[in-house]
Amino acid sequence: MSVPSPARSRGREGASASSGRVLPFPVTGQELVLLGVIAALWLVLGLATPAFLTSGSLVPLLVSTAPIALVGLGVTVVIISGGIDVSVGSIVMVCAAVTATAMTAGDVPLVLALLLSVAVGGALGLVNGVLVAYGRVHAIIITFGTLNIFRYVGLQVFDGSTVDGIPATLAVFGRGEAGRTAGVPHSFLLVVILALAAWVALRHTAGGRHYYAIGGDAHAARLAGVAVRPRVLLAYVLTGLLTGLAACFVIAQGTSTLAPNVGLGLELSAIAAVVIGGTSITGGRGSVLGTVLGALLVQTVASGIIQLGWPSQLSSLFIGVFIIVAVGVDLLRQRGRSSS
Amino acid sequence: MEPRPQGAEEAHRLEMTGIAKSYGAVRAIRSGELRVRPGTVHALVGENGAGKSTLIKILAGAEQPDSGEIRIDGRPVGVGSTAAAIDLGVATVYQEPQLFPDLTVAENVFLGRELRRRGQVDWVAQNARVVELLELIGLPARYATAPVRDLSIAEQQQVSIAKALGGEARILILDEPSAILTDSEIEVLFGVVRRLVATGVSVVYISHRLDELFTIASEVTVMRDGETVGSYAIEDLTVRRLVELMVGGTPVEATGRRDVPDVPPLLRLEGVSSGDRLTELDLAVRPGEVVTLYGLVGCGAADAAEVVYGIRRASAGRVLLDGAPVAPRSPRHARALGIGLLPSDRKRQGSFSFQSISFNIAAGNLPLLSRAGVWVDRRRERQVAREAIARFSVKTPHERQPISSMSGGNAQKVVLARQLVERPRVLVLAEPTQGVDVGAKEEIHRIVRGIADEGSAVLVVTTDLGEAIRLSDRLVVLRAGRAVAEFAPGASQADVLAAAAGDTADRAVPA
Numbered sequence: 001m002s003v004p005s006p007a008r009s010r011g012r013e014g015a016s017a018s019s020g021r022v023l024p025f026p027v028t029g030q031e032l033v034l035l036g037v038i039a040a041l042w043l044v045l046g047l048a049t050p051a052f053l054t055s056g057s058l059v060p061l062l063v064s065t066a067p068i069a070l071v072g073l074g075v076t077v078v079i080i081s082g083g084i085d086v087s088v089g090s091i092v093m094v095c096a097a098v099t100a101t102a103m104t105a106g107d108v109p110l111v112l113a114l115l116l117s118v119a120v121g122g123a124l125g126l127v128n129g130v131l132v133a134y135g136r137v138h139a140i141i142i143t144f145g146t147l148n149i150f151r152y153v154g155l156q157v158f159d160g161s162t163v164d165g166i167p168a169t170l171a172v173f174g175r176g177e178a179g180r181t182a183g184v185p186h187s188f189l190l191v192v193i194l195a196l197a198a199w200v201a202l203r204h205t206a207g208g209r210h211y212y213a214i215g216g217d218a219h220a221a222r223l224a225g226v227a228v229r230p231r232v233l234l235a236y237v238l239t240g241l242l243t244g245l246a247a248c249f250v251i252a253q254g255t256s257t258l259a260p261n262v263g264l265g266l267e268l269s270a271i272a273a274v275v276i277g278g279t280s281i282t283g284g285r286g287s288v289l290g291t292v293l294g295a296l297l298v299q300t301v302a303s304g305i306i307q308l309g310w311p312s313q314l315s316s317l318f319i320g321v322f323i324i325v326a327v328g329v330d331l332l333r334q335r336g337r338s339s340s
Numbered sequence: 341m342e343p344r345p346q347g348a349e350e351a352h353r354l355e356m357t358g359i360a361k362s363y364g365a366v367r368a369i370r371s372g373e374l375r376v377r378p379g380t381v382h383a384l385v386g387e388n389g390a391g392k393s394t395l396i397k398i399l400a401g402a403e404q405p406d407s408g409e410i411r412i413d414g415r416p417v418g419v420g421s422t423a424a425a426i427d428l429g430v431a432t433v434y435q436e437p438q439l440f441p442d443l444t445v446a447e448n449v450f451l452g453r454e455l456r457r458r459g460q461v462d463w464v465a466q467n468a469r470v471v472e473l474l475e476l477i478g479l480p481a482r483y484a485t486a487p488v489r490d491l492s493i494a495e496q497q498q499v500s501i502a503k504a505l506g507g508e509a510r511i512l513i514l515d516e517p518s519a520i521l522t523d524s525e526i527e528v529l530f531g532v533v534r535r536l537v538a539t540g541v542s543v544v545y546i547s548h549r550l551d552e553l554f555t556i557a558s559e560v561t562v563m564r565d566g567e568t569v570g571s572y573a574i575e576d577l578t579v580r581r582l583v584e585l586m587v588g589g590t591p592v593e594a595t596g597r598r599d600v601p602d603v604p605p606l607l608r609l610e611g612v613s614s615g616d617r618l619t620e621l622d623l624a625v626r627p628g629e630v631v632t633l634y635g636l637v638g639c640g641a642a643d644a645a646e647v648v649y650g651i652r653r654a655s656a657g658r659v660l661l662d663g664a665p666v667a668p669r670s671p672r673h674a675r676a677l678g679i680g681l682l683p684s685d686r687k688r689q690g691s692f693s694f695q696s697i698s699f700n701i702a703a704g705n706l707p708l709l710s711r712a713g714v715w716v717d718r719r720r721e722r723q724v725a726r727e728a729i730a731r732f733s734v735k736t737p738h739e740r741q742p743i744s745s746m747s748g749g750n751a752q753k754v755v756l757a758r759q760l761v762e763r764p765r766v767l768v769l770a771e772p773t774q775g776v777d778v779g780a781k782e783e784i785h786r787i788v789r790g791i792a793d794e795g796s797a798v799l800v801v802t803t804d805l806g807e808a809i810r811l812s813d814r815l816v817v818l819r820a821g822r823a824v825a826e827f828a829p830g831a832s833q834a835d836v837l838a839a840a841a842g843d844t845a846d847r848a849v850p851a
Contacts, residue, residue: 203716204715204716204718205710205714205715205716206706206707206709206710206713206714206716207714209699209702209703209706209716210703210706212692212695212699213692213695213699213703213704216692216693216694216695217691217692217693220683220690220691220692220703221692221703221704222670222671222672223649223651223671223681223683223690224671224703224704224758225671225672225674225675225676225704226672226703226704227672284692284694284695285694
């Protein structure tokens, strides 16, 4: 397209007028709606229970959101690429078990503990990635299989009991005073930074954009010259790495004892956050910012219900409704698009 | 299904007269006529777009005619729905077997009209009836309870015929049944058809393989441009004559034979084979030249394109680029070699439908549009999209429009633009104007010639005769996986079609 054309000059003028976006999903739509819903919930909760809008209530909320949002970031990339990863709960379990055991065995510095957990997570993600990208079986089957296998591995590490006497090395990501700066929890801050980085990478780098193409139509992406399989593999490795980091948050947020039920069901919370965040479960569309907001919404509901003194099982009901509403809205938007 | 006596001239099983059908402003059929005698095979031929599919759809109840009359066994009938057609004894077998692979043959044959006894499926009666049908079409009785998945394509097609006959058909429509079959399988199919005809069934047989009509049909009706040209006894015709009737007298204006520089070829295929679908194809495309591979569906031209683009590995022979052997391993590798592809079936292979125009153009070119190969330069990306929109006159308000909301021709231009962000050394186009309106077709042809003029070697694969003649500097006709003829620009449609359809007399004009 080296031929000069009238469009070039017109393009320059238009650039300032238009929002200049290439992808049809900037920070609008679902993300703004979510932000509004969260704000409304906080306002209502603040009015109903004055204690809600204090740091004593908001900090635990943000801290407990962090691991779900972090795992959700990876799962978002996987789902955008047209896959899914239901093994993340088991990856958290293995990473937490290995890291906590190492920490109790000797004096493990913070950085080493983090690296260990992230490396274990990356290795497990690599297993998922190789099987999904190079096998011919759907990701849900592969990761459902590894969910069980990883759980077995984790139970071996726990060896039938709990891990006790974990030192407070990771307290910098915990609920306590050590876990925040100027009132902001480090774990949540780190999640926000990573989410912004992922957001930029997905929208502005060639590799990130390829995930949308692959999820939209893997065959078309291949014909367009995208290296589909290495890309897909990387998405699962990335998820493993992030999940390894999330495992450190989980250790830091707990007591000095780690029980074998750690990470159980985390994959469902993460997927709920992704779907509520507006990422299409069929792939090709979505945003990591939506996922962070989705995770925040899920935790706000859970926390708010406790604050209000309502029965805690109500949170399942609300999350279920949010998921269906989010998917319904997505379907309606798609239908609107195809009919226009 | 008693054989009827061959009575007077009027004793037709089926008479369709004065049929007209328009889709909006497009007149698919202006005057369609079809008369079929009982117990005969009647061929229906015509080029793509001649109106034969529409005529068949009307007969099968899938479309309603604007005017005209249909009589079956002399009685005027209304075919208001496909169910009505089946009740009238009109059964249709489409090209691809429409069967459920995991159900048994018997279950498939009776799907939707299960024989019941006291509210339950009567398996015994069903299987007994299927065995009868299988006998009729020449398949072993044990197939009744075999899953369709285990059958060959040819056998599946026979099952489709059995399914169609399950409703006591008097008229059986076979829509290009031979297109997906091998020669020996076609023999089996013909055996089935002959057996059915012997029981009094009338068969309407649609095929592009004209030579086979002389083996199986007794009469031919020719359609052209939405009109029935006439009906003929097969013994009065030759393939050559049939082709002339199909294409009529109007020549296609060739726009090829621009000045192709006399330089060594850029792309060469030497003895390239791909399984049994493509056999020892030799081909050379020079820079600035548009070479077209033309043939009927299944002729192997599409396979040749897939070999060049690395989707399919050649089982023999080699591909040379600029004299050096290359073996494209994947589309990605092909692109790295400077080979671009416009895939056929744009909806399934070409586009990311809910993404914007600029996303679609940038896909596959992102490293090129990025700083350091990583960071996408959004401004350039938008600019490239806008330039493409202007250059190819894509009708759209802006480059952020999702491609799913665009017409076929515009979407095709977008997918084409993706290949041209960086001018490819070799551009392979598969069915570049399929499903595209006439105006967009012209524009796409102009774009393709423009690419050649800029020095790319262009290889077009098409089943559209007019396109093949209009676009080519050189036209190679494939038949059953082999190159059978080569034409210079300005070849007559009849010559080209005759070569593709299997005219044994060699009338090809060497280029």
